[in-house]
Amino acid sequence: MTLPILITGGTGFIGSHTAVALAEAGQPVVILDNLCNSSPKVLERLAKLGASPVTFVQADIRDSAALDALFARYTFAGVIHFAGLKAVGESVAQPLRYLDNNVSGTINLLQAMDRANVRRIVFSSSATVYGDPVHVPIPETATLNATNPYGRTKLMCEDALRALHTADPRWGIAVLRYFNPVGAHESGLLGEAPNGVPNNLMPYITQVALGQREYLQIFGADYDTPDGTGVRDYLHVRDLATGHLAALRALDEPKLLTINLGTGRGVSVKEMVDTFARVNGVPIPYKLGPRRPGDVAACFAHTQQAKTLLDWEPRFDLARMCADAWRWQSMNQQGFDTPL
Ligand code: NAD
Numbered sequence: 001m002t003l004p005i006l007i008t009g010g011t012g013f014i015g016s017h018t019a020v021a022l023a024e025a026g027q028p029v030v031i032l033d034n035l036c037n038s039s040p041k042v043l044e045r046l047a048k049l050g051a052s053p054v055t056f057v058q059a060d061i062r063d064s065a066a067l068d069a070l071f072a073r074y075t076f077a078g079v080i081h082f083a084g085l086k087a088v089g090e091s092v093a094q095p096l097r098y099l100d101n102n103v104s105g106t107i108n109l110l111q112a113m114d115r116a117n118v119r120r121i122v123f124s125s126s127a128t129v130y131g132d133p134v135h136v137p138i139p140e141t142a143t144l145n146a147t148n149p150y151g152r153t154k155l156m157c158e159d160a161l162r163a164l165h166t167a168d169p170r171w172g173i174a175v176l177r178y179f180n181p182v183g184a185h186e187s188g189l190l191g192e193a194p195n196g197v198p199n200n201l202m203p204y205i206t207q208v209a210l211g212q213r214e215y216l217q218i219f220g221a222d223y224d225t226p227d228g229t230g231v232r233d234y235l236h237v238r239d240l241a242t243g244h245l246a247a248l249r250a251l252d253e254p255k256l257l258t259i260n261l262g263t264g265r266g267v268s269v270k271e272m273v274d275t276f277a278r279v280n281g282v283p284i285p286y287k288l289g290p291r292r293p294g295d296v297a298a299c300f301a302h303t304q305q306a307k308t309l310l311d312w313e314p315r316f317d318l319a320r321m322c323a324d325a326w327r328w329q330s331m332n333q334q335g336f337d338t339p340l
């Protein structure tokens with residue numbers, strides 16, 4: 001019998017797609033989420049995709065008793081830890097909330113895992129730990145320098161994981177630094193459903209396409225990039241999900257892995273807007289505006305480690321990311337509250 005994997009934050013954007021990838025690989029999962037940034041209706045969508053968790057537990061990763069009860073109930077093969085708060089602006093306004101949720105929460109989870117003798121974890125880190133990169137593409141060995149409280153919580157968790165592995169080499173730890181996940185499940189059943197005004201480019205574009213917002217504001221057209229707009233490394237969330245499966249497999253032997261997950265290709269805001277409009281046949285009106293404070297000009301991944309250590313490469317291109325994001329948004333105008 002295959003032991004289940006615990007997915008924390010498994011009803012969120014990346015966690016739900018990862019639950020599908022694990023189901024496709026025949027891997028049972030248990031999901032724990034406190035639903036602070038996701039809908040329980042995600043579970044109905046997972047069921048439609050044949051990816052229901054063995055159990056869903058509504059609980060907080062800071063709740064030791066809940067974690068101990070769950071680890072007593074199941075013998076887990078490992079944990080994929082997505083649960084966390086992720087809004088940069090909010091983290092500037094509420095740093096203690098971010099430290100408590102992301103850092104205390106992660107330490108609490110690691111302690112519960114240790115008590116239960118489960119010492120295999122895949123951790124969601126972010127390219128934000130590189131701050132303003134000196135060179136692109138960014139190798140994993142680049143200087144780490146997060147410039148906002150959210151990014152610093154990721155760095156603190158990474159530091160804790162590194163110290164833990166040094167202290168106790170029985171731990172198998174994969175620190176995955178995601179670049180910019182976008183897109184959605186090709187069925188249109190799962191996707192990104194941000195609360196309020198989207199902070200990120202792709203959900204903003206899809207809401208403009210839908211007519212829910214009048215135009216996209218492009219944050220800065222005077223960067224030192226080919227067309228002056230910001231350059232990022234967008235990857236399809238379905239590819240990101242399979243990266244977690246590859247990381248779990250690579251942890252069959254205890255080790256510490258630190259790996260970028262991106263495509264290695266830089267895409268400008270204008271290229272994204274043009275591709276979305278062309279692929280989906282929907283115009284995206286935009287206005288050029290000032291830079292967004294804290295943004296960097298260009299950020300894209302060096303991808304050799306993912307290929308060498310995980311045998312993982314993304315399959316989906318930018319056109320597919322745009323098509324899937326639009327299918328999701330147009331089929332679910334009220335997000336997960338849209339009736340099935
Ligand atoms: P998300 O908000 O959609 O998913 C996170 C999930 O964690 C949500 O379902 C939320 O309810 C849950 N959660 C938060 N705090 C919790 C707690 N204390 N206890 C239990 N559950 C809790 O976000 P996502 O985009 O799926 O991101 C997943 C992870 O990847 C996060 O750690 C995020 O920081 C990281 N990440 C995301 C991006 C991105 O652009 N989406 C980029 C880099 C890293």
Ligand code: UFG
Nearest residue numbers: 126127128178179180199200201204217218219230269295
């Ligand atoms: N942008 C606009 N208009 C918008 C939104 C974004 O022009 O309305 C631009 C940004 O200036 C940037 C690009 O689109 O040049 C991408 O912006 P996002 O906000 O989508 O993504 P970021 O790269 O700024 O940040 C995201 C997450 C961070 C994470 C980082 C790396 O928000 O938390 O990716 O993973 F750390």
